[in-house]
Amino acid sequence: MKKQETLTEPFEEIARNVKLENITDPIIPLEKLNQIDDSKYPNKTIQVNAVIASNSVSYNVPSEINVQCTNNRKEHFCRRDENIILDINEYPKFVEVQDYKREQILNQIAKSSFSSDCSLNIEEIKTITIKRLRVRPVVSSLYKKASTFFDDDGNEWTAYDVYVIQEDAKNIEAGKEIRITGQVIADPKNGKVTILVSELSFVDDNIYDLENIKELSKFYKTKNVDEIMSWLSKEFEKYSKIVKRENVTELGLLSMFSPLHIEFEGKTIPAWLKTVVIGDSTTGKSETIRQLIVLCRIGQIISGEMSSVAGLAGASVQAGGGQWFTDFGVLVLNDKKFLAIDGAHKLRKDEIDKLAEAERNGKIAINKAAKGEAYARTRQIKILNPLDEDGRTTATMDSFLFPVNSLQYSFQIQSIARIDLCCFVTDDVDVKDRNVISHQQHDSKLEHLSDLIRFVWSNNYNVKFDDGVIQEILDQAIFLENKFKSEEYPLITNDQKFKLAKLSASLAVITCSFDDTISNVIVTKEHVQYISKLIDTEYTKAGLEKISKQNKFDQIDTEKLYDISEAIISKTHVTREESIEILSWITKQSKIIRDELMDEFALSRDNQAQPLLTYLKNEKIIKTSRNHYSIAKKGVAIARFLMDFSASSASRVAKTDTPLTDSEIKRGVSILSELERLERLKIHTFKCNDCNSEWKNTKETLEEITKNHNSEHSIVMMEVLS
Known part of the structure; x- marks a missing residue:
């Protein structure tokens, strides 16, 4: 087979010439990507949202060929020469095939237009580039059963390798949510269900109702920061039916509403928060975060069973033809969004440490058989139970001298230092408080948080620090360092001012601290003082102050x-x-x-x-x-x-x-x-003035001798041993 110089043809031109039976079929909208497995959708045109899970791999495939018959015998009659436009359903057949296999497929296509005794010469005269892309369903939560992952509706969280024939599909990056339109087909490589995507567009999930945000802001105008946060905690308790978990609620809100970046001390710093909730089982810590996700209708929570470096960051995967590509994990899939890792204690300390640098930089790099890089600027909460000394068995919070000691078997010291905020949960809620029928309805304005968080994630605003706020941050950082700094549990670090700035900016957004245009978020001293007090209260209760004092001692x-x-x-x-x-x-x-x-x-x-x-x-x-x-x-x-x-x-x-x-x-x-000098200072001779008893060259103190001898007698020190 002879191959000549080919032309690359845009998809629109191919679509005009190609025989695609279902091109005029009505588009069927699907709610979940895994619905394409249903037997009623093959060869149907569907539209569904998905999230990109891999880097794209491009392939050059033939779209039009010229076929000539070279059988010159007199008794042989055929059309001799014909241009054949390939059906787009044929395109995936040419993905990851060697040259001889490519020739075989083209011969099969060409023979359909010629007789069996034709001798065919085939030339590729036009080609098109298609992209293979791994996508996954968009879900809000995941859990593991046996070796399979499911969402809350019981649907399996399956990856699909789809083929994109839209030539102008650019900026395809892992973690982006997309809307795909295409035909459901059987993958010619392995027979699995896939999609031949004719149209791909990016989904902007950060669409919000500005009027709801204005209503919430107006409601807050008459309240100070303490009153706003108290209102949020009380209303969320009514909404979630989870009692006395204010610290988890506040940490969750601060994490989810944190800006992506802020300008601080003349430079742009990452502001997405990485926080930890650690505590006893069945105390409502996971359910609190889950209910916040439900309330805001955004974000994702995953179970600890899928917590691994591969599951969170990604891994190299070999395709059927031997080619490698990167299948990115949930940290990338939630870039610029929010991820809660429930049961994070199932991650080993060294695995957490491996991820720490990527979490801090906001970028995942896979450098194995397949090399890939993707953003992971992910707001994150790790929810975990404390571990025993063996690093595997879970323990109870009351088995530790102080709650903060529960961190020691779950995190390396450097990983503790990277935690922006940590809260500790013990089984301290009275049984009567947990078992109360509540008919209280939450204020409907609480649901405006769903619009507010989309505004935050849209980045359509600037964070500004009010006059004197920078100095307040520095003063509070000094206060917290002096009170809590510990080499063993470095929750308070040398860069505490940056943690305070990020947390205060998040609080400013939550409390709708806007200017009149709602284009600027103003951080005030009140926000900084509230965050400092929150840290002070939580870490004092956790025993960090006592450990810090002991360290100094x-x-x-x-x-x-x-x-x-x-x-x-x-x-x-x-x-x-x-x-x-x-x-x-x-x-x-x-x-x-x-x-x-x-x-x-x-x-x-x-x-x-x-x-x-x-x-x-x-x-x-x-x-x-x-x-x-x-x-x-x-x-x-x-x-x-x-x-x-x-x-x-x-x-x-x-x-x-x-x-x-x-x-x-x-x-x-x-x-x-x-x-020896100290020993001489500690050795004395004492004498009792009442009974003339003597204690020569003793290390006992005057108080000890008086107590053991007679508390009513007068005992004096006679000399220091020279």
Whole structure:
């Protein structure tokens, strides 16, 4: 078969020449994409909405061929030469086929117009580019049953590979919602149901009723921010029938209504929020978010069973012909929208960490067999139960000392730092409050939130910070950092001012803080103060302030090192110098193994090594790993403190933090000298003036001696041991 230079023909011209039986058929509108599986739709022209789940793959296929018969025998009679326009239903047959297969298909098409004894020469004279695209149904929620995903109506969430023959279909990107019109056919590659798309358009879901927004704004005019948020919480409680979950409701609203970007301190920063709700099962945390989605009629909630890097970000998929393409996950499919991940504790800590950078940058990149990149600027809430120490079994909130401790087995430290806001849910609602028949109807103005959120997502406005607001954000950031900053649970971070700016902007939108034109959203000091108070209340209740104070208390100085040394001496009966050597050795180990500790310092197992390790673990200097111990945060602080010290009293250290070079002489006081000085200060001689009893060179305090001797006697300190 000879192939000559071909011309690419626009679809409109092909449509005029092609024999498409159903081109004049009425278009059948479908509610859900998976309805095309119904036996009544093959060869029918349908129209349905879908969401793009992959990058598009283009194929050049023949649209018109010239066929010549080269059989010159006298007894052979045929038309000799004919141009054949291919039916568009033939186009998918040429997708992902090798050249020999392409020739076979063309021969089959050509033979339909010639006799069996014709010798045919076929030339492609016109071609068209078609695109293969993976699409999925548009759904508001997903759950997993066995190995299959379903929406709330029980429909399977299936991916369809459709063929687009619209030449001017451009800007096809994963995550965009589209409306497709085309013919339902059987895919010639695998026999599965697909669509030959003749028309593709993008759907603007952010269509809102401005009058409803104005009505809501007018209603808010007489209320301050506290009153507005109180009204929203109370009305939503009536709507959802879920009681006493105000913190989850507010977090949900702030997440869903967050702007995509804001201008802050002279630069554009991402403003879509990434938040967390963690708490006990069956406490209404998931249902609260689900009802917010129902109220706003926008967004998606998925079950944790489909929570994986592949399900959330995407994966490389091999097509039937061996070609690879990227099938993007729900983070991309909800670009510029909202996604709630219910049961996010089923994601491993390392999986959450892998996604963290993509969530922060708003872009997913798949660099495997198929390379693909797509936006994922997704407003997001992770809803999860706390995990036990094994990282797999769920635990209850009351099994932790403080609610904030529940984060430790679900998130890496860097992932905690990227959380914009977190709320904690315990099973604390009285049984009588949960079981009350409520006939209260919600205010119909609450449903205007559906229009307001579409306005927010349309980006038809600018966020402006009122006079003095930037300074208020900085002041509140300082306040929150001083009160809550913790290396172990960094919910409050060095960039807290940006978190406050994003949260305050979202609150400004929720409270309709517009100018007269409704083209500018004005963030005021009141918004910033409300957000700061919200964080303060939630994190104080979660115990973060107490942990922060404990962390400050855990900072190591000579006095605390002395106390630790004393405890080691009492557990192991070693000398002061040996206690520092043991502590120094332990804090330098990546893995602390009891037998190695025993060998290093000639310690017995039951009377020395085990009591020592138990003490260090209780003091959070070390922590338990699977088959060994490792250094905890307090142990790291001790290691840093000892870094310039040696257990030998002959070694000296500088009293400043200025590093010394190898050629310099270290001058100052050795750590042992300092500890010995402290010990001398703690040893005293006491005498009772009433009975002449004496306590020589004791470490007991005056209060302890008085209590144990006679509280009515006069006891005085005689001297300090020199």
